Amino acid sequence: MSASGAEGYKLRATLTGHSGDVRAICPIQIGSQEALLSGSRDKTCLVFALDGLRFKSTMCFKNHQKYISSVGYVPPNTQHQQGLILSGSHDKLVHVYDPLSAAPSQPIYSLTGHKDAVSCIASHHTGMVLTGSWDSTAKLWQDSFCVATIEGHELAVWAVQFVESSSGDGDVLLATGSADKTIRVWNKSGGAGKVLRGHTDVVRGLVSPRPNELLSCANDASVRQWDISTGSCLGVYYGHTNYIYSIALLGSDSFVTSSEDASVRVWKFGKPDSVQTIRLPTRSVWAVATLRNGDIAAGGSDSLIRIFTRDNSRVASDDELKAYETELASMEHATKEVLEGVKTEDLPTDAALYAPGEKDGQTKIIRKDGKVEVYNWSAMENEWKKIGDVVGSSNEKASGRTLYQGREYDYVFSVDFDESKPPVKLPYNRSDDPYVVAQKFLEDNELPQSYLDTVAKFIMQNVPGSGSAAPVSAYADPFTGAGRYMPGGGASANGAGGGGAAGYRDPFTGGNAYVSGSGGGETSAAAMNGAGAAGGPTSTSSFYPVRDFIGFHLGNVDGVLKKLKENMDASGLGLPETEVAHFRKLMEKDLTNAPVSESTLNTLGKALDLPDAQIFPALDLLRFAIRHRTVCDYFCEAERGGMFISFLLPLIKSAKFPANQQLSLKVISNTFAGSNAGRKLLMDHRKAVFAAITEAAPSSIDKNAQIARATVLLNFAVLSNTAQNQEEKLELMYVLLEVAKVANAVTDDEAVFRTMVALGTLLSGSGEELKGYAKALDVVPFGAVVASGSSDDRIKSVWKSLEKDLA
Numbered sequence: 001m002s003a004s005g006a007e008g009y010k011l012r013a014t015l016t017g018h019s020g021d022v023r024a025i026c027p028i029q030i031g032s033q034e035a036l037l038s039g040s041r042d043k044t045c046l047v048f049a050l051d052g053l054r055f056k057s058t059m060c061f062k063n064h065q066k067y068i069s070s071v072g073y074v075p076p077n078t079q080h081q082q083g084l085i086l087s088g089s090h091d092k093l094v095h096v097y098d099p100l101s102a103a104p105s106q107p108i109y110s111l112t113g114h115k116d117a118v119s120c121i122a123s124h125h126t127g128m129v130l131t132g133s134w135d136s137t138a139k140l141w142q143d144s145f146c147v148a149t150i151e152g153h154e155l156a157v158w159a160v161q162f163v164e165s166s167s168g169d170g171d172v173l174l175a176t177g178s179a180d181k182t183i184r185v186w187n188k189s190g191g192a193g194k195v196l197r198g199h200t201d202v203v204r205g206l207v208s209p210r211p212n213e214l215l216s217c218a219n220d221a222s223v224r225q226w227d228i229s230t231g232s233c234l235g236v237y238y239g240h241t242n243y244i245y246s247i248a249l250l251g252s253d254s255f256v257t258s259s260e261d262a263s264v265r266v267w268k269f270g271k272p273d274s275v276q277t278i279r280l281p282t283r284s285v286w287a288v289a290t291l292r293n294g295d296i297a298a299g300g301s302d303s304l305i306r307i308f309t310r311d312n313s314r315v316a317s318d319d320e321l322k323a324y325e326t327e328l329a330s331m332e333h334a335t336k337e338v339l340e341g342v343k344t345e346d347l348p349t350d351a352a353l354y355a356p357g358e359k360d361g362q363t364k365i366i367r368k369d370g371k372v373e374v375y376n377w378s379a380m381e382n383e384w385k386k387i388g389d390v391v392g393s394s395n396e397k398a399s400g401r402t403l404y405q406g407r408e409y410d411y412v413f414s415v416d417f418d419e420s421k422p423p424v425k426l427p428y429n430r431s432d433d434p435y436v437v438a439q440k441f442l443e444d445n446e447l448p449q450s451y452l453d454t455v456a457k458f459i460m461q462n463v464p465g466s467g468s469a470a471p472v473s474a475y476a477d478p479f480t481g482a483g484r485y486m487p488g489g490g491a492s493a494n495g496a497g498g499g500g501a502a503g504y505r506d507p508f509t510g511g512n513a514y515v516s517g518s519g520g521g522e523t524s525a526a527a528m529n530g531a532g533a534a535g536g537p538t539s540t541s542s543f544y545p546v547r548d549f550i551g552f553h554l555g556n557v558d559g560v561l562k563k564l565k566e567n568m569d570a571s572g573l574g575l576p577e578t579e580v581a582h583f584r585k586l587m588e589k590d591l592t593n594a595p596v597s598e599s600t601l602n603t604l605g606k607a608l609d610l611p612d613a614q615i616f617p618a619l620d621l622l623r624f625a626i627r628h629r630t631v632c633d634y635f636c637e638a639e640r641g642g643m644f645i646s647f648l649l650p651l652i653k654s655a656k657f658p659a660n661q662q663l664s665l666k667v668i669s670n671t672f673a674g675s676n677a678g679r680k681l682l683m684d685h686r687k688a689v690f691a692a693i694t695e696a697a698p699s700s701i702d703k704n705a706q707i708a709r710a711t712v713l714l715n716f717a718v719l720s721n722t723a724q725n726q727e728e729k730l731e732l733m734y735v736l737l738e739v740a741k742v743a744n745a746v747t748d749d750e751a752v753f754r755t756m757v758a759l760g761t762l763l764s765g766s767g768e769e770l771k772g773y774a775k776a777l778d779v780v781p782f783g784a785v786v787a788s789g790s791s792d793d794r795i796k797s798v799w800k801s802l803e804k805d806l807a
Contacts, residue, residue, distance in 0.1 A: 022299030072121030088118030132157030177203030544760035632674025
């Protein structure tokens with residue numbers, strides 16, 4: 001099945017040290033040796049330096065408050081003889097480090113000014129630095145000073161690059177790539193030049209191979225080569241089957257790319273197909289970089305950095321290579337969807353592997369010994385390489401999805417409108433709206449608008465189950481659109497409301513409008529009646545003690561997912577339709593604890609990278625998903641647990657985005673029921689959670705936030721009662737009363753009721769010490785005032801029980 005061929009890249013080393021996705025890497029220089037700089041979602045940067053033929057971590061930077069999304073390196077100069085190390089983060093800052101400073105792990109200064117995550121960094125040998133941000137701008141820096149702010153993109157800037165001018169005068173141009181699908185060229189003052197159009201999705205990476213030229217990669221799974229002086233596209237490279245995240249030059253005649261398809265590809269200029277595909281046992285290969293010796297470094301979602309080489313003297317040992325091949329083979333590369341529509345017995349046997357592949361990266365599925373295996377053609381090694389086994393039963397089907405312009409579709413129709421011209425392609429996925437696809441098809445091919453109905457009906461006639469109401473007959477709010485996702489809407493008084501209640505129509509957003517976190521309690525306040533009826537500590541109340549955790553499980557699933565995909569696509573993160581389907585299962589009210597794939601967990605983590613202004617649907621998804629034991633363990637165990645808490649608490653404290661505030665509280669509330677790891681994490685970090693809740697109380701006047709906050713405290717009371725930890729109870733008692741006494745912090749009847757039930761649950765079965773502490777904090781006079789001023793009979797009733805228990 002193999003023949004001799006040119007030596008390709010093989011594994012050299014696997015670098016460990018990060019505990020989160022490796023989002024960015026770049027080569028740097030330490031002394032006379034080249035090293036590697038990496039940035040991760042674990043909020044750290046690491047420097048890996050050579051120790052003989054091995055890499056070892058020699059420096060660690062821990063100064064960012066949020067995920068690190070970009071790294072950079074300014075080459076050595078007279079002022080900084082080992083250059084400068086840069087890291088950009090979701091905390092909107094770029095920290096700058098000098099390895100020779102007295103405190104090398106502390107920044108010598110920081111670049112401030114961006115209003116959102118710093119997504120990309122480029123440097124120039126003159127010392128200039130160019131940064132791009134999700135705030136849709138780029139900034140040019142000289143030392144610590146911003147010398148130009150570049151504005152013009154409509155959406156997040158994902159890529160920046162310096163481009164030398166071919167004029168020979170030493171001038172340099174600036175290039176930026178954006179989620180608005182364009183690349184723009186600027187002078188150093190920020191003056192606009194050419195706009196390069198051609199990508200059909202978010203532009204993710206830029207490199208400049210020679211003066212006046214650019215290479216760009218994008219979420220449309222393509223690489224484009226540009227002449228920026230004319231604005232013309234010199235070539236397009238297809239091969240990846242999913243988003244391309246990163247691109248780097250490899251010598252003067254090649255380049256490499258990394259992708260969501262779990263691969264790194266090596267390309268030669270002028271050749272449309274890649275010359276080698278390097279498979280990795282991880283879902284997302286976020287970053288790729290090349291070293292001076294021609295080695296390739298790749299950072300992935302599994303927190304590892306892998307180095308590949310084509311120099312036999314640096315290749316990993318036979319045992320390491322064998323272990324790596326085993327890891328690749330065991331990876332669930334092919335999912336159940338791979339075989340939709342094809343019977344296993346109809347697949348070819350392994351005899352099909354004797355025929356050589358047509359191009360590098362070609363995939364072939366065969367049956368062998370009762371199993372279905374996936375192979376990939378390596379043009380470099382002239383061999384079919386096994387990359388995994390198909391997951392699922394033997395009679396499951398394969399998708400038959402068609403690759404068109406680097407993306408997979410369920411259908412690609414050939415449509416012939418003009419006999420004098422070749423047919424044009426009409427790609428379509430089952431999840432698409434036929435009218436939306438038809439409209440894009442007309443625009444892309446400059447066809448008359450009168451064809452809209454014809455094209456849409458053609459799709460519906462040829463794709464089973466694709467019927468869609470014609471847009472003319474459907475109502476749509478001309479400003480916001482029917483069904484628009486609106487964060488932070490109100491809940492019903494008992495907290496059990498949900499989006500799209502029967503007979504209700506929002507006059508502003510249209511029927512079925514999704515309102516994030518609108519109500520949603522598995523156990524409403526009314527359901528707490530009789531909570532104390534079962535055996536346990538004696539209480540005079542039928543409302544408490546509550547013994548089960550209270551959660552928020554209702555919502556408009558379609559609305560959440562639609563808005564999440566819209567926001568992720570607009571920001572450049574992207575959300576594959578396959579993951580939308582997996583997310584839908586995690587949002588079911590009657591949740592099962594079926595396995596959740598690493599891919600889905602990684603995509604969920606990726607969704608939480610959205611900017612604060614766009615993150616609310618991701619938080620809404622998380623409040624559903626965190627109820628699942630696997631999801632809860634993933635976010636709450638080990639080092640990731642601390643990151644999870646650090647991620648949520650700033651959202652709770654900030655009143656800038658009320659939807660984020662109340663949804664983060666609901667996430668915490670649902671975490672109690674998720675798993676033991678979730679409960680342990682919350683109890684271990686209770687002081688930080690209590691501090692955030694207390695700090696946010698004066699600004700949390702939204703009734704949904706009030707209810708969510710009261711529910712978190714009630715769940716802490718339930719957990720404290722289970723453990724019977726007196727110290728925890730005292731801490732919680734103090735927080736309950738501190739929050740309740742803040743003006744306007746607890747005004748909603750449902751929030752008042754849950755706060756009182758939490759107090760009763762906490763007191764149930766407790767000794768005189770806790771009751772005495774409650775009295776010392778003036779619970780009785782304060783509660784009496786609240787109850788007397790309320791018209792809610794439940795509040796009056798639960799207060800009577802509390803008065804008796806405190807007597």
